[in-house]
Amino acid sequence: xxxxxxxxxxxxxxxxxxxxxxxxxxxxxxxxxxxxxxxxxxxxxxxxxxxxxxxxxxxxxxxxxxxxxxxxxxxxxxxxxxxxxxxxxxxxxxxxxxxxxxxxxxxxxxxxxxxxxxxxx
Numbered sequence: 079x080x081x082x083x084x085x086x087x088x089x090x091x092x093x094x095x096x097x098x099x100x101x102x103x104x105x106x107x108x109x110x111x112x113x114x115x116x117x118x119x120x121x122x123x124x125x126x127x128x129x130x131x132x133x134x135x136x137x138x139x140x141x142x143x144x145x146x147x148x149x150x151x152x153x154x155x156x157x158x159x160x161x162x163x164x165x166x167x168x169x170x171x172x173x174x175x176x177x178x179x180x181x182x183x184x185x186x187x188x189x190x191x192x193x194x195x196x197x198x199x
Contacts, residue, residue, distance in 0.1 A: 099171065116141040116186065121140055122138060123138070127169055130168075134146070143183065143187055145184075
């Protein structure tokens, strides 16, 4: 297989190991990924970068929002979600963390995703 790809062995780079999941906002809905994190009670950080360069960071602890911020300014999860879910182009990456290393969970991911989507309709 390696010879079919130019003779180089396929080895993961340090950047591919940094995130467990990466995605393109135009190809895969972030809302679906966030709902999956809640259902599976995942803990970690989700970095979302819009095509414009705006950045959001969502910390999820045991499937619940712990903290959310845009451009390094902490904001309520609903406010962050309403903006981030409107970004149609950009990318996201999920980095898992132990829930003990994250702030205490505060809000349901699923409920806030649904509310943000409802408010935008």
